[in-house]
Amino acid sequence: MGEEKNPGTEERPKWDNKVQYLLTCIGFAVGIGNLWRFPYLCQIYGGGAFLIPYLIALVFQGLPLLYLELAIGQRLRMGSIGVWKNISPMLGGVGIASMVVSFLVSMFYNTIIAWVLWYFFNSFQNPLPWSQCPLNANQTGYSSECEKSTSVNYFWYRETLNITEDIGISGSLQWWMVICLATAWCVIYICFIKGIDSMGKAVYVTATFPYLVLTIFLIRALTLPGATDGLVYLFTPDWEILKKPQVWLDAATQIFFSLSVAFGGLIAFSSYNAERNDCERDALVVGITNSATSLYGSIPIFSILGFKARTNFNTCLEQNILTLTNHFDIAERNMTVENYDQWFDYLNVTHPGDIASLPLRVCDLQNFLDQSASGTGLAFIVFTEAVLEMPGSQVWAVLFFVMLLSLGLSSMFGNVEGVLTPLQELKLVPKWLPHEVLTAIVCLVSFLIGLIFTLGSGNYWVEVFNAYVGSVPLLIIAFCEMVGVAYIYGMKTFSEDIYFMTGRRPNIYWKACWMVISPLMLLVVFVAYVALQAGTYPTYPAWNPNYENFPQTETKEYPKWVFGIIVALVVVPILSIPVVAVYNLIRCGMKKSNANVSGPNPYSNEAFEIETQERNTQSI
Amino acid sequence: MWSSCVRTRSMLSPTTLCVCNEKTALSFLKIWFMLQYEWNRNQRFLFQAAIAFAMSHHLDLEFNVSNILVCDETPRVSFWFVVTSPDDPSRLVGKESVELAVRASRSRINNILLLNDATLEFIGVLPTLAAPVKPATPSWLIVFGVVIGIIGAGIVFLLVSTVVQKKRYVDDDEEAQMKRMAGNEGICNTSFSECDRNTQM
Numbered sequence: 044m045g046e047e048k049n050p051g052t053e054e055r056p057k058w059d060n061k062v063q064y065l066l067t068c069i070g071f072a073v074g075i076g077n078l079w080r081f082p083y084l085c086q087i088y089g090g091g092a093f094l095i096p097y098l099i100a101l102v103f104q105g106l107p108l109l110y111l112e113l114a115i116g117q118r119l120r121m122g123s124i125g126v127w128k129n130i131s132p133m134l135g136g137v138g139i140a141s142m143v144v145s146f147l148v149s150m151f152y153n154t155i156i157a158w159v160l161w162y163f164f165n166s167f168q169n170p171l172p173w174s175q176c177p178l179n180a181n182q183t184g185y186s187s188e189c190e191k192s193t194s195v196n197y198f199w200y201r202e203t204l205n206i207t208e209d210i211g212i213s214g215s216l217q218w219w220m221v222i223c224l225a226t227a228w229c230v231i232y233i234c235f236i237k238g239i240d241s242m243g244k245a246v247y248v249t250a251t252f253p254y255l256v257l258t259i260f261l262i263r264a265l266t267l268p269g270a271t272d273g274l275v276y277l278f279t280p281d282w283e284i285l286k287k288p289q290v291w292l293d294a295a296t297q298i299f300f301s302l303s304v305a306f307g308g309l310i311a312f313s314s315y316n317a318e319r320n321d322c323e324r325d326a327l328v329v330g331i332t333n334s335a336t337s338l339y340g341s342i343p344i345f346s347i348l349g350f351k352a353r354t355n356f357n358t359c360l361e362q363n364i365l366t367l368t369n370h371f372d373i374a375e376r377n378m379t380v381e382n383y384d385q386w387f388d389y390l391n392v393t394h395p396g397d398i399a400s401l402p403l404r405v406c407d408l409q410n411f412l413d414q415s416a417s418g419t420g421l422a423f424i425v426f427t428e429a430v431l432e433m434p435g436s437q438v439w440a441v442l443f444f445v446m447l448l449s450l451g452l453s454s455m456f457g458n459v460e461g462v463l464t465p466l467q468e469l470k471l472v473p474k475w476l477p478h479e480v481l482t483a484i485v486c487l488v489s490f491l492i493g494l495i496f497t498l499g500s501g502n503y504w505v506e507v508f509n510a511y512v513g514s515v516p517l518l519i520i521a522f523c524e525m526v527g528v529a530y531i532y533g534m535k536t537f538s539e540d541i542y543f544m545t546g547r548r549p550n551i552y553w554k555a556c557w558m559v560i561s562p563l564m565l566l567v568v569f570v571a572y573v574a575l576q577a578g579t580y581p582t583y584p585a586w587n588p589n590y591e592n593f594p595q596t597e598t599k600e601y602p603k604w605v606f607g608i609i610v611a612l613v614v615v616p617i618l619s620i621p622v623v624a625v626y627n628l629i630r631c632g633m634k635k636s637n638a639n640v641s642g643p644n645p646y647s648n649e650a651f652e653i654e655t656q657e658r659n660t661q662s663i
Numbered sequence: 664m665w666s667s668c669v670r671t672r673s674m675l676s677p678t679t680l681c682v683c684n685e686k687t688a689l690s691f692l693k694i695w696f697m698l699q700y701e702w703n704r705n706q707r708f709l710f711q712a713a714i715a716f717a718m719s720h721h722l723d724l725e726f727n728v729s730n731i732l733v734c735d736e737t738p739r740v741s742f743w744f745v746v747t748s749p750d751d752p753s754r755l756v757g758k759e760s761v762e763l764a765v766r767a768s769r770s771r772i773n774n775i776l777l778l779n780d781a782t783l784e785f786i787g788v789l790p791t792l793a794a795p796v797k798p799a800t801p802s803w804l805i806v807f808g809v810v811i812g813i814i815g816a817g818i819v820f821l822l823v824s825t826v827v828q829k830k831r832y833v834d835d836d837e838e839a840q841m842k843r844m845a846g847n848e849g850i851c852n853t854s855f856s857e858c859d860r861n862t863q864m
Binding site: 160161165167223233237369372373 | 737738739740741802803804805806807810811814815817818821822825
């Protein structure tokens with residue numbers, strides 16, 4: 044033997060240690076969505092009561108899927124394309140679908156990271172740029188768009204996005220966004236430059252830093268006035284709401300998208316593991332950590348939102364107090380926030396006409412607490428406004444955006460891995476092209492296509508991608524994965540594989556989930572999701588300063604051509620599944636007919652079918 | 664001479680002669696304070712001095728504290744004030760010039776009284792909006808420059824080190840491997856190495 048191996052070219056890369064692998068998987072699963080989607084869902088779906096459908100979905104859908112992906116990746120030791128081709132040539136399309144979805148998602152996800160970078164760059168100023176309105180053209184007053192909405196809204200919609208009023212109006216490339224996007228892709232590139240060697244080192248920081256910042260925020264937030272209002276509001280269970288089916292659907296979709304399954308990234312990560320590794324425990328660790336992080340993160344988020352509501356409420360009251368004090372010439376400091384109600388009632392009785400004529404605002408704490416937001420609205424509008432009220436705003440702003448950056452980066456690693464590994468397995472890439480150059484090409488192409496999101500209408504496009512690419516195709520891919528492994532690969536073979544890897548066979552819970560419960564849940568979620576979407580023509584909220592109800596967003600319908608693009612985004616990724624299946628069916632049929640003609644094949648002894656198959660596919 | 668009453672808001676102590684009232688004012692300017700300190704005669708004196716300063720500064724005439732008359736104070740700390748001409752105490756200075764004087768020295772008056780535009784209002788006199796300070800280079804570009812510089816340096820360093828490593832490996836290939844073979848053969852026969860994953864059956 045003594046075959047001289049050239050280390051680094053033929054050998055499959057390996058994790059330095061188990062911790063790196065776990066941190067990478069946790070980092071991939073824990074993303075920005077854990078912070079800006081879960082607390083919002085918790086709030087609108089009856090607080091503590093939402094945890095019930097959430098945990099049920101985790102146990103019966105999330106964990107089995109996670110375990111499945113980690114197990115097949117580790118056993119078959121290939122990325123998503125190789126794995127599914129291995130299980131059955133007809134399922135080869137599943138891997139391609141994963142790759143396409145990963146590619147599309149990584150493009151718009153990095154735009155979000157570019158936005159976070161922009162805010163991060165802008166947090167090093169005093170005062171923070173979103174705290175003041177700029178003056179209008181002739182310096183007589185503040186810009187009208189800013190005055191009607193708030194300075195925070197203005198900074199997000201005008202100075203960051205420079206958003207147009209309609210998705211059809213593309214506007215021009217915003218140069219500051221372009222360089223932020225370029226920076227984001229450079230960061231990704233530098234972390235991926237040596238494959239998982241460099242990425243594995245980067246996750247030590249990107250996966251752990253968010254927890255540190257969340258803890259700091261937790262301590263800070265709990266000491267802010269009004270924190271308890273927010274927490275009570277978040278966790279007060281409203282059991283009635285569990286009767287609505289929408290809650291269960293949202294819980295299931297939240298778990299599914301939160302765990303980042305069906306992207307192919309998890310399969311790739313676990314394929315770099317040692318063969319005998321306890322992937323069951325890994326799956327449990329990753330899944331439970333992901334949910335625990337969501338819960339843990341929602342506490343500081345909602346404390347801060349409660350603080351913001353309380354501050355707005357106090358400001359509202361103080362404005363009213365000023366108006367009343369000026370009008371009635373009451374002594375200074377006689378009317379305060381605490382005795383405002385008594386004063387108001389007294390004045391209403393004695394001078395009702397005057398009270399009616401004054402421009403008093405209605406101040407309702409519940410109203411302010413209800414002003415919840417999710418997604419970019421939470422991070423870039425609500426939270427930035429809250430940060431302005433906290434002493435030492437710059438520090439908190441910087442910390443918050445670095446945390447978002449870490450969360451986003453660690454998720455991007457999984458997305459990009461879900462593109463790079465299958466690309467190499469597709470054998471489209473010539474052997475002489477070094478890994479670094481391939482990574483650079485992928486980053487460059489993604490950056491160039493991602494320039495769409497830096498146009499004036501970029502935010503609308505991100506919403507389109509977010510809602511349609513990152514949803515239906517993933518559900519279909521996950522369903523095919525589960526059915527493929529449970530029925531086509533065979534539960535028996537799979538159990539044997541797991542026995543080989545972990546030393547014990549999967550128990551009845553896992554088997555029941557893989558074979559029946561999870562595919563059923565996925566099917567129900569998929570059907571319900573499509574039914575809900577198909578019911579109404581899709582609309583989007585547009586920021587239109589000329590709208591009569593400005594600063595409320597105007598609900599517009601997508602134009603026909605955008606609708607066509609949406610359909611394409613949903614259909615194209617999953618198109619590969621039936622196409623490859625049909626292609627292989629035809630080829631199989633032709634081969635069979637050929638084999639019958641030529642008799643037994645002297646080169647293929649079916650007795651050793653499994654091992655020859657493995658060897659062939661291993662020597663890529 | 665038409666009178667000009669500039670109404671302010673502050674807390675009160677007994678007034679002296681009141682020259683103005685609402686009937687004589689053409690339009691009234693109110694002023695109110697949100698005070699951190701107690702309003703008394705001395706504070707009122709300081710206020711009068713500040714207005715005298717503003718008037719002197721604006722009109723280039725010498726105004727005295729006695730030229731500023733405060734009247735009609737309310738517990739809200741709100742009152743009217745009138746400025747009399749230094750040459751002729753019975754003559755009042757026009758409201759427009761008082762307004763202009765106040766506007767010109769507004770920040771100075773604020774600082775003297777330890778107040779700001781939110782806590783001291785001359786009703787009818789809008790504060791001039793301070794244009795936000797715009798540094799020559801937006802500060803975000805500086806941070807961006809630092810970050811992209813570090814990343815660029817990192818990328819270049821990693822790429823160069825990879826290229827150098829590959830070159831060194833190719834150069835040393837023959838010699839080093841021969842040395843390793845010679846040294847290892849007596850110790851480990853790689854033919855039966857269990858860790859060789861490419862072992863063919």
